[in-house]
Amino acid sequence: MRSEQQFVSLIHERLDALREQAEDAVRTSIGQVSTGRQAMVERDIRVAEHSGTVTTLNAVESGLCFGRIDLDDGATHHIGRIGIRQDDAEHTPLLIDWRAPVARPFYLATGYSTMGLRRRRHITTEGRRVTALHDEIMDLSDTTRTGHEDPDGDAVLLAALDSARTGRMSDIVRTIQAEQDRIIRAPYRGVLVVEGGPGTGKTAVALHRAAYLLYAHRERLARRAVLIVGPNPAFLGYIGEVLPSLGETGVLLATTGELFPGVRATATDTPAAAAVKGRVEMADALAAALRDRQSVPDPHIEIEHDDGTLYLDRAMAEDARARARDTGLPHNLARPHFAFSVIDSLTEQLAERLGADPYGGPNLLDPTDVAQLGKAIATSPAVQSAIDELWPTLTPQDLVADYLTEPTHLPDGDGELIRRQVSGDGHWTDADVPLLDEAAELLGEDDAAARAAAEAERRERIEYAQGVLELSYGSRTYEFEDKDEEDAEILLAHDLIDAERLAERQEETDTRSAADRAAADRTWAFGHIVVDEAQELSAMAWRLLMRRCPARSMTLVGDPAQTGDVAGCDSWQRILGPYVGERWEHVRLGVNYRTPAEIMAVAAEVRRLEDPAFEPPSSVRSTGVGPWVREVKPADLVRTAAASAVGHAASHAAEHGGDGRLAVIAPAALLPALAAELPDASWGVAPDLTRPVVLLDPRQAKGLEFDTVIVVDPEAVLDGSPRGTNDLYVALTRATQRLGIVRNVTVPPRLAYESATTGSTGS
Numbered sequence: 060m061r062s063e064q065q066f067v068s069l070i071h072e073r074l075d076a077l078r079e080q081a082e083d084a085v086r087t088s089i090g091q092v093s094t095g096r097q098a099m100v101e102r103d104i105r106v107a108e109h110s111g112t113v114t115t116l117n118a119v120e121s122g123l124c125f126g127r128i129d130l131d132d133g134a135t136h137h138i139g140r141i142g143i144r145q146d147d148a149e150h151t152p153l154l155i156d157w158r159a160p161v162a163r164p165f166y167l168a169t170g171y172s173t174m175g176l177r178r179r180r181h182i183t184t185e186g187r188r189v190t191a192l193h194d195e196i197m198d199l200s201d202t203t204r205t206g207h208e209d210p211d212g213d214a215v216l217l218a219a220l221d222s223a224r225t226g227r228m229s230d231i232v233r234t235i236q237a238e239q240d241r242i243i244r245a246p247y248r249g250v251l252v253v254e255g256g257p258g259t260g261k262t263a264v265a266l267h268r269a270a271y272l273l274y275a276h277r278e279r280l281a282r283r284a285v286l287i288v289g290p291n292p293a294f295l296g297y298i299g300e301v302l303p304s305l306g307e308t309g310v311l312l313a314t315t316g317e318l319f320p321g322v323r324a325t326a327t328d329t330p331a332a333a334a335v336k337g338r339v340e341m342a343d344a345l346a347a348a349l350r351d352r353q354s355v356p357d358p359h360i361e362i363e364h365d366d367g368t369l370y371l372d373r374a375m376a377e378d379a380r381a382r383a384r385d386t387g388l389p390h391n392l393a394r395p396h397f398a399f400s401v402i403d404s405l406t407e408q409l410a411e412r413l414g415a416d417p418y419g420g421p422n423l424l425d426p427t428d429v430a431q432l433g434k435a436i437a438t439s440p441a442v443q444s445a446i447d448e449l450w451p452t453l454t455p456q457d458l459v460a461d462y463l464t465e466p467t468h469l470p471d472g473d474g475e476l477i478r479r480q481v482s483g484d485g486h487w488t489d490a491d492v493p494l495l496d497e498a499a500e501l502l503g504e505d506d507a508a509a510r511a512a513a514e515a516e517r518r519e520r521i522e523y524a525q526g527v528l529e530l531s532y533g534s535r536t537y538e539f540e541d542k543d544e545e546d547a548e549i550l551l552a553h554d555l556i557d558a559e560r561l562a563e564r565q566e567e568t569d570t571r572s573a574a575d576r577a578a579a580d581r582t583w584a585f586g587h588i589v590v591d592e593a594q595e596l597s598a599m600a601w602r603l604l605m606r607r608c609p610a611r612s613m614t615l616v617g618d619p620a621q622t623g624d625v626a627g628c629d630s631w632q633r634i635l636g637p638y639v640g641e642r643w644e645h646v647r648l649g650v651n652y653r654t655p656a657e658i659m660a661v662a663a664e665v666r667r668l669e670d671p672a673f674e675p676p677s678s679v680r681s682t683g684v685g686p687w688v689r690e691v692k693p694a695d696l697v698r699t700a701a702a703s704a705v706g707h708a709a710s711h712a713a714e715h716g717g718d719g720r721l722a723v724i725a726p727a728a729l730l731p732a733l734a735a736e737l738p739d740a741s742w743g744v745a746p747d748l749t750r751p752v753v754l755l756d757p758r759q760a761k762g763l764e765f766d767t768v769i770v771v772d773p774e775a776v777l778d779g780s781p782r783g784t785n786d787l788y789v790a791l792t793r794a795t796q797r798l799g800i801v802r803n804v805t806v807p808p809r810l811a812y813e814s815a816t817t818g819s820t821g822s
């Protein structure tokens with residue numbers, strides 16, 4: 060214990076020193092007086108880099124070192140959240156990053172396959188104090204004993220699983236299990252699907268995999284950023300601290316509803332409407348609706364022009380439309396082709412009329428006259444507005460908003476389900492975001508103006524860079540008048556960088572992190588995408604995500620048995636087939652780390668309603684306490700649940716002080732009444748999960764966990780939606796310790812509650 064304490068103190072001192080260096084560097088950089096654009100940008104980059112280091116060092120402080128491996132050859136390595144090196148000339152490693160190959164035996168070695176280990180040690184700390192050691196002897200011929208042997212080898216894991224919850228997910232870096240480690244370190248390329256029942260660590264594994272990939276492919280992923288997609292903002296808040304605690308901050312966490320820059324989804328769809336909007340057929344419907352916007356006049360549009368009336372007739376417009384479509388360009392980018400064709404035809408029409416030889420000879424206008432006529436037509440506002448009418452420039456928002464007020468190209472009835480009452484931009488829902496993205500693809504960005512502006516800016520920068528080079532060339536002749544060989548080399552460098560290259564280098568100096576830039580850019584291609592609760596995503600949402608990851612490097616985690624969304628997919632092959640064919644890997648996690656066996660026995664009953672042979676993932680723990688069930692009249696459901704919640708919350712407070720969390724999970728319709736009975740509870744669209752008591756509907760509970768869960772009116776949850784079975788399964792599998800069920804006595808029980816014991820109600 061003493062020697063480990065010395066080591067832990069030493070690495071914390073080193074951490075302090077590194078932090079001080081980084082803080083000093085921030086202060087120095089801020090204090091530097093920079094003149095000139097380039098110098099200021101470089102200063103900002105330095106400040107951002109050093110501040111990032113300070114943030115990382117602060118975040119990894121708790122539990123910095125958690126393990127040690129002793130090898131057969133006598134070497135020992137301490138394992139920690141990040142790698143730390145000594146301050147000596149060789150930069151000798153002091154603490155090994157858990158992601159480094161050297162650390163791997165810490166997670167994988169067993170008595171059968173020791174991977175060269177003699178002993179594995181778990182080090183438990185509180186702040187900077189070592190409080191416990193747990194040793195596993197791997198080499199059974201080694202008779203040395205430390206007195207800290209852990210006979211079962213899982214005391215640390217069980218302590219982690221038993222600990223009171225805080226409303227924020229914590230990392231599992233100390234106790235990653237072998238089956239999880241293999242997934243975390245799976246190769247970077249390709250699509251990996253991780254499937255597993257509730258509590259099997261899918262979320263934990265996905266997040267640790269993101270941290271691992273950032274470590275192993277830092278160069279590429281720091282530049283292209285990693286995107287983590289979760290089902291709702293509350294869930295993203297719940298998992299938000301895991302990656303920083305692993306020293307990783309350059310990750311973008313978002314729901315699919317947040318992936319169209321400039322749009323915030325504030326409205327909600329009915330489940331039926333979301334289901335229609337999520338179907339892949341919507342892509343064709345939108346494309347067809349857009350073609351409808353590429354119209355032709357019947358029979359013609361009359362355009363008043365200085366040289367006489369022009370007739371933009373149907374054949375002319377059809378020809379222009381065919382030419383524009385033939386380019387294969389998106390709508391807005393094809394528009395100039397349509398416009399040119401129309402202008403040409405109108406010019407020809409006018410030229411024929413004005414230059415007609417009354418004696419039947421050739422046209423009297425020469426090419427210059429015709430060009431003049433064409434120019435006047437092209438700049439005529441009346442012609443422009445006719446072109447606009449037939450082939451309007453559209454934004455994705457225009458197209459989707461118009462489409463939703465008049466939905467077409469869908470089977471009967473579906474259109475009615477998604478028809479919007481409010482017209483115009485705004486009032487977007489999560490399910491609209493993939494439609495907007497689809498529309499953006501169909502329309503293409505008319506970025507001609509932006510490109511012209513960028514080109515003008517580039518020229519300005521080249522001129523500026525040219526000025527810098529001239530200045531530095533001037534100073535060279537001044538400073539290095541008596542140039543020797545070394546100076547000549549410096550001169551060579553000046554000569555090699557030309558102004559254009561210098562300007563490009565400046566272009567790279569956007570001080571925002573890749574994740575921040577990605578968040579603002581619809582067309583950003585991420586280096587890797589992790590999708591949690593992947594079963595919830597609609598086909599349209601998958602189209603959006605696949606566009607964001609052309610490299611198809613993805614980790615998808617989910618459990619089709621928990622799909623709540625009607626638009627959600629139930630077959631991985633159906634989701635992935637269109638994008639990667641059969642080239643995706645499927646792995647399973649089979650151990651439930653969250654839900655004790657007694658609770659899982661009741662939850663399994665729900666799945667057996669649909670699949671009598673269903674076997675739940677095996678629980679790693681059993682608490683000896685079964686769920687309790689109370690049967691009450693409908694009028695008493697809320698009061699009984701609230702009273703039980705108060706009782707349990709009081710025992711959490713007594714047992715765990717500030718920790719310990721409770722959720723009441725009830726059909727959405729009961730939440731306002733429950734909130735009235737439990738005024739201190741958090742609830743609503745984005746509930747604060749760090750509060751002692753939280754009220755949720757089953758969908759909101761997805762992915763979360765609490766020490767105690769009270770499920771209200773399970774039969775109503777079952778009947779509440781087409782995926783009611785899945786919703787109830789989710790609700791019943793959220794507890795780490797205790798589950799209570801308050802059910803309506805007037806409806807026949809649909810689960811075999813007798814497998815639940817009627818233990819303490821806590822009220």
Ligand SMILES: Nc1ncnc2c1ncn2[C@@H]1O[C@H](COP(=O)(O)OP(=O)(O)OP(=O)(O)O)[C@@H](O)[C@H]1O
Pocket residue numbers: 216219220229230231234235236239255256257258259260261262263264618621652653761762763764792
């Ligand atoms: N190796 C481990 N060490 C410690 N805790 C673990 C380990 N694996 C999983 N856990 C814990 O088990 C709980 C469930 O994990 P997680 O939320 O990742 O499961 P899940 O499969 O995503 O569940 P669900 O599908 O129900 O959302 C979490 O508290 C997690 O920290």
